[in-house]
Amino acid sequence: MSKQVIVFTGGGTAGHVTPNIAIMKELDSEKWDIHYVGSHNGIEKELITKLNVPYHAISSGKLRRYVDMENVKDVFRVAKGVGDARRVLKKLKPSLVFSKGGFVTVPVVMAAKSLNIPVFIHESDLTPGLANKIAQKFATKIFTSFDEAANYFPKEKVQVVGSPIRKELFSGSAANGESWLRFYDKRPILTIMGGSLGARRINEIVRESLPELQKKFQIVHLCGKGNVDTSLEKESGYRQLEYVNEQLPDVLAATDYVITRGGSNAIFEFLALHKPMMIIPLSKAQSRGDQILNAQSFKKKGYCMVVEEEQLTKEVFLREVNELQQQASTMKRTMREATKTDAISILVNEIEKMS
Structure with missing residues (x-):
């Protein structure tokens, strides 16, 4: 039986990576071919490569809530990231993209949506971060750690599940x-x-x-x-x-x-x-x-x-x-x-x- 491909994404801090790792470790390795998409230099690269999971680096900008000239450059970085992610996803043909948040995930979920690939998102915090606020438009399902967080997402998409704890x-x-x-x-x-x-x-x-x-x-x-x-x-x-x-x-x-x-x-x-x-x-x-x-x-x-x-x-x-x-x-x-x-x-x- 051929394996199905699943792509995980999330980065910027360990908190956007370790829950992904917890889930990855519980998937049946005989059934799933696991890949990870992250930034070129983020902590996610260091953590994922230790697991011998194929890692695909893409361009990514930083999502800022304040006025900064770097925001202009980051528009182009995100656009390039979408192109990078599309090339990776078209090659891998995953059944699902699972996103944990962080600015690197925005190009990935946008690319997945453009290719009609289902996207799951997990939001850890009580209120959604900017990345997941953007990404929710492209998500198939959204999961949250806090009960209160469910109020920030469309009712038909959201489910409260708690936080993925590393076993x-x-x-x-x-x-x-x-x-x-x-x-x-x-x-x-x-x-x-x-x-x-x-x-x-x-x-x-x-x-x-x-x-x-x-x-x-x-x-x-x-x-x-x-x-x-x-x-x-x-x-x-x-x-x-x-x-x-x-x-x-x-x-x-x-x-x-x-x-x-x-x-x-x-x-x-x-x-x-x-x-x-x-x-x-x-x-x-x-x-x-x-x-x-x-x-x-x-x-x-x-x-x-x-x-x-x-x-x-x-x-x-x-x-x-x-x-x-x-x-x-x-x-x-x-x-x-x-x-x-x-x-x-x-x-x-x-x-x-x-x-």
Whole structure:
């Protein structure tokens, strides 16, 4: 039996890639020939090529919500991207294109629509990003993580399924995580992550607060590419890493508390793992405000604490970390009572219907 081709697309941040990877791993490799379309230099290329999945790079512009001369150039980059994507799709002849968002996906879904190829979209955030606002016009079906997000899409296309959680995250070993991190005492482990691109303000506050934090915690600090402070590498009980991939299940299994940005995929993963969390969302000055809305939704449901970046000082940070520790047991109980949906199984089933 010949395999059917499916094309995944999504990029710009790890949050637009890891859910695709989670779905790809659950598809029957005997039935599906999986390909990926992304940008020439985005993080998606690095993550996908590690999986030995055929990767097709296309031209892509950046979708900006502000006036900039680069917007003019990007019109041409997107147009070229549509042409690039059409050539890839005409060659592969996929049964379906699955898009996770990010500016690279717009040319792909436009090309797919022009070739009458069905398009599935998954929106992680509480409100749609600009890429998915554009792409929804070309979509066959739209899936969302948040109930609230469904209100932003056509009713006849949308379905709430939750967030695709990587199944390997549930198989981590705390003992292996502690050994890999070289953490050997009984202090609880606090994992701090600013997303795949890092977070400058969070990094600064963590390092300012390090002497006080180390009295109570062993600390995993995922600080983003190029953001490791080599002067702190010999600190006991403090492990700096740019990014964690293969060892992440073990690191999270060993983790007692999490401090994170408000990216949807990450916070849904911590919810599924019952990790008490403090969310420091990207401010509106740095984003469209999606992380703030994600964080507020989780706080309302009792899954997290929220600290606005504009309020972040060493004193506030240390006080809130202490409060996180105090609220952890209540938070974990609320997380265990949360309604569970198996987004991966639902999405794989919907994909199978297209075969």
